[in-house]
Amino acid sequence: MDVEALRTFLAVAETGQFQAAADELRISQQAVSKRIAALERHIEVTLLVRTSRGSRLSLDGQVFLPHAKKVLAAIEQAEQAVRPGSRPxxxxxxxxxxxxxxxxxxxxxxxxxxxxxxxxxxxxxxxxxxxxxxxxxxxxxxxxxxxxxxxxxxxxxxxxxxxxxxxxxxxxxxxxxxxxxxxxxxxxxxxxxxxxxxxxxxxxxxxxxxxxxxxxxxxxxxxxxxxxxxxxxxxxxxxxxxxxxxxxxxxxxxxxxxxxxxxxxxxxxxxxxxxxxxxxxxxxxxxxxxxxxxxxxxxxxxxxxxxxx
Incomplete structure (x- = not known):
């Protein structure tokens, strides 16, 4: 599973906007769309539903969100553990x-x-x-x-x-x-x-x-x-x-x-x-x-x- 796609999904879920997520991640809106589409293909469900006011989580997206947060938190802990100076x-x-x-x-x-x-x-x-x-x-x-x-x-x-x-x-x-x-x-x-x-x-x-x-x-x-x-x-x-x-x-x-x-x-x-x-x-x-x-x-x-x- 693509870690950057998970981070992008979390950013869209929190901001409710593809463009806002793109600004936060410093990438283009098109890149955000591609990452979300690739993630949905990988797990074979629709996670986000576009609306006239932005986007919202689907039912599957709501179930997936807390697990995605845990995965990203674990990855951050793993990265921190081996950063220079973080261990003896x-x-x-x-x-x-x-x-x-x-x-x-x-x-x-x-x-x-x-x-x-x-x-x-x-x-x-x-x-x-x-x-x-x-x-x-x-x-x-x-x-x-x-x-x-x-x-x-x-x-x-x-x-x-x-x-x-x-x-x-x-x-x-x-x-x-x-x-x-x-x-x-x-x-x-x-x-x-x-x-x-x-x-x-x-x-x-x-x-x-x-x-x-x-x-x-x-x-x-x-x-x-x-x-x-x-x-x-x-x-x-x-x-x-x-x-x-x-x-x-x-x-x-x-x-x-x-x-x-x-x-x-x-x-x-x-x-x-x-x-x-x-x-x-x-x-x-x-x-x-x-x-x-x-x-x-x-x-x-x-x-x-x-x-x-």
């Missing part, structure tokens, strides 16, 4: 401890009136997350997706570079270093459990290993951050890598050390994926916030060459 912005941050989650939280702190729905599609790789954005399951996702893998209909903006830090226990040889070079980590055991093949972080750490001659150990099950922190605290040789904006907590007695990497500074390039042309006002505000208030990329930043700047 749904953002995938991959992991609630990492830099994107903290950046979105800072944005919310500075814009408390905004409506956000923060999710973690942790089992999805970057390509699958992009498809989720494209399909409307989520509005945006922070990922490290190669430029040549960004699907049509998706825009990508590199808005958050997270510098890496070395995390070690107090007995590690580098525990007291103010900073270290990535090349200085060659020969040290770097343990990052839970790296899954086919994910963007697996590709990132592979590129990092090749660029600086590192040995990154992903063996063993991932029992969670707490177990990793316990292992670091008890080891004189074990280390891991974290983002400078990542939020991890451990007992004070662990005395873990976060050591910046410099010369160059490896950064994990969080790219915001969103549907091209998306006009959601919260998405626009988030992007503006990250451009102006987000952490600055170090001057000596290193990132894989497959990520678009």
């Amino acid at each position: 912005l749904r953002v995938d941050v991959l992991n609630r401890r990492t830099s994107p989650a903290q950046a979105v939280y800072r944005f919310y702190r500075s814009h408390p009136e905004t409506e956000l729905d923060v999710v973690t599609l942790s089992k999805e790789n970057a390509a699958q997350a992009a498809q989720a954005v494209l399909g409307g399951t989520i509005d945006a996702s922070f990922r490290a997706l190669p430029a040549d893998q960004i699907p049509a209909g998706i825009s990508a903006e590199r808005l958050l570079d997270a510098p890496l830090e070395l995390l070690v226990g107090p007995g590690h040889p580098l525990a007291d270093a103010p900073w270290v070079r990535p090349a200085d980590l060659a020969g040290h055991r770097i343990w990052i459990p839970g790296i899954r093949p086919g994910t963007e972080w697996a590709a990132f750490y592979q590129a990092l290993s090749e660029a600086f001659g590192l040995s990154i150990d992903a063996l063993g099950p991932n029992f969670g951050d707490e177990v990793l922190m316990d292992a670091l605290a008890d080891s004189a040789s074990l280390a891991t890598l974290v983002g400078s904006g990542d939020r991890y907590l451990w007992p004070q007695t662990h005395d873990l050390r976060r050591i910046p990497l410099r010369d160059p500074t490896p950064v994990y390039p969080h790219v915001l994926l969103f549907r091209s042309g998306d006009q959601h006002p919260v998405l626009t505000a988030l992007r503006d916030h990250l451009r102006t208030a987000g952490p600055r990329t170090p001057h000596d930043a290193w990132a894989p060459d497959w990520v678009d700047r």
Whole structure:
């Protein structure tokens, strides 16, 4: 059933005049007549009876009118529900401890009136997350997706570079270093459990290993951050890598050390994926916030060459 024909029928029913309905709808009287005729053909009854003083509802038209109003009201509610800004912005941050989650939280702190729905599609790789954005399951996702893998209909903006830090226990040889070079980590055991093949972080750490001659150990099950922190605290040789904006907590007695990497500074390039042309006002505000208030990329930043700047 033609929605515009329903709106036209309602306008004629309320005004009692085809010309008045045409003026209200900003169309010609001929267009009004065609829409009404098409609607009557569709439901196979006469809805309006023309008179010398205008038009009036037929008996069938009187029965049809309240149902037409309900249909149009339901359509208006459906349209309103998906208009930009009428629902919370749904953002995938991959992991609630990492830099994107903290950046979105800072944005919310500075814009408390905004409506956000923060999710973690942790089992999805970057390509699958992009498809989720494209399909409307989520509005945006922070990922490290190669430029040549960004699907049509998706825009990508590199808005958050997270510098890496070395995390070690107090007995590690580098525990007291103010900073270290990535090349200085060659020969040290770097343990990052839970790296899954086919994910963007697996590709990132592979590129990092090749660029600086590192040995990154992903063996063993991932029992969670707490177990990793316990292992670091008890080891004189074990280390891991974290983002400078990542939020991890451990007992004070662990005395873990976060050591910046410099010369160059490896950064994990969080790219915001969103549907091209998306006009959601919260998405626009988030992007503006990250451009102006987000952490600055170090001057000596290193990132894989497959990520678009």
